[in-house]
Amino acid sequence: MRAGRMRAGRMKRVMKRRWAPCLAPVLSLGLSLILSLGLAGPATAQTGTPLVVEAALDRSVVQPLLDAFRDAHPEIALDFRDRSTLEIDDLVTLADPSPDVLISSAMPWQMAQVNEGRARRLDSAEVRDWPAWAKWRDEVFGFTFEPIVMAYRLDLSRRMLPPLTHADLHTLLTTEREALAGKVTTYSPLGSGVGYTLFQQDARYTPRFWDLVAGMGGVEARLENSTRAMLKGLSDGRYWLGYNLLGSYAMVWAQEHPEVIVQVPQDYALVLMRMAFVHRDAPHPDAAEAFVDFLLSHAGQRVLAGETPLFSVRPDVIGPYTAQRLRDQVGERLYPIPLNASLLAFVDPQRRDAFLARWRREFRRDD
Incomplete structure (x- = not known):
């Protein structure tokens, strides 16, 4: 998570290349073939449905999950942005357009935003099957279990x-x-x-x-x-x-x-959960709901359990990083922060x- 203020815009690099004149016809022919065959790979990543995820979650830790989502949904162009918790809270109300999905470990702040009506209520098989203690009103979901x-x-x-x-x-x-x-x-x-x-x-x-x-x-x-x-x-x-x-x-x-x-x-x-919700004014609600569904799915949670130390919440997932395995190792000394309206008091x-x-x-x- 990065601290500090958001930076507007991104720096662009301009790379200049010089080609030998005798290679120009060959390069031109090769380029024509690539375009005619539709193999301009990087460009296709921009043609899918956009999805902006603002998250207080280090990319280096969550990258396996992002890769798995992209593999499962090649039709969605995921733009994952790593922020600080306080930046995430500001973005909920100040960003224009609104982000599609917001993720934060600052649990009381996420709960407060949802309580103010800024989240979409979801209805899917993944949402219905999600443990009641790790969600609130089917609007915000705790999808990790981090000691x-x-x-x-x-x-x-x-x-x-x-x-x-x-x-x-x-x-x-x-x-x-x-x-x-x-x-x-x-x-x-x-x-x-x-x-x-x-x-x-x-x-x-x-x-x-x-x-x-x-x-x-x-x-x-x-x-x-x-x-x-x-x-x-x-x-x-x-x-x-x-x-x-x-x-x-x-x-x-x-x-x-x-x-x-x-x-x-x-x-x-203490045990903290990252809380995710789809913004009420999400520009791309279908893609946003697909992302949250993936976070809660067996496939997504299996990645958390096997490839990241974010710890899976689902009881039917096996791996080195699961809530159940952590409970087996630590026992009754684990105190998860409750994901309920009591967070609002804080x-x-x-x-x-x-x-x-x-x-x-x-x-x-x-x-």
Whole structure:
């Protein structure tokens, strides 16, 4: 997920080629043959039904799913755009024309947009068969099952015992305050919708949540707006320990960066779902519904389970990355964030302002 403001337009490259005069007739003949046979491949990709998907979802992680959709629907020209969660929320109301599909991990914001009537209600076999706990009013759908994790540098274990639980983390922040100064990172609840959501959920389950926030402030924890920024900091040594990272991104990163260790908390682990909906004013509603159907389908979920660490929701899909397999490994300590109207409370302006005010106060607390 990229942070920052949207850039209008794209840079175009102009490549100049010089051809030898004697090759011109041959090239001209070859071009004529290609056009007459209809083999101008790249051009055909632009002739299908357009589909604009705005998503807070790293392309590098979701690419296998996009490829599978293109294979299943060659008649649709998919334009997938990776944004930040806050950009996605703005695009719902500000983009003109509206996007066809919107995907975000900032669950309360997605729910609020749907509650305001900005999503189309869908009716298909895939929608009807989708688990009730992972959809709302047949308008918005949670199609992934991603654990929230801690991550640390391998060499941290040579300096101190890495935390396994939230209580361990609090102890480490207080006993190793000097050593960890500036070396801990987590989400900013102000700059990231995901960060705000995760801290709100932590407050429900961690008895000493505000002490934990104070502990992070005590080590001058660095606040980032994306999991990718935290992971980069861990790999380059700026950070030793990261808290509340998206497990899907962290697992992919750790496969290529052995210096980073991913830890699913052993006391409890939050689980986040990416929520997708078709915009009420989608310019291409049929293509949009086909895309969401594919996300929910056995074929689409099989790709999630086998080729991405986004974790499949469907109970009838088998693979290394499924909700059931995660439950088997972690047990009752998984706490999925409920996909229901209770999410709306988290974006209530007064409640949000009060929570952030206390967060700032506790983060600056000096014991």
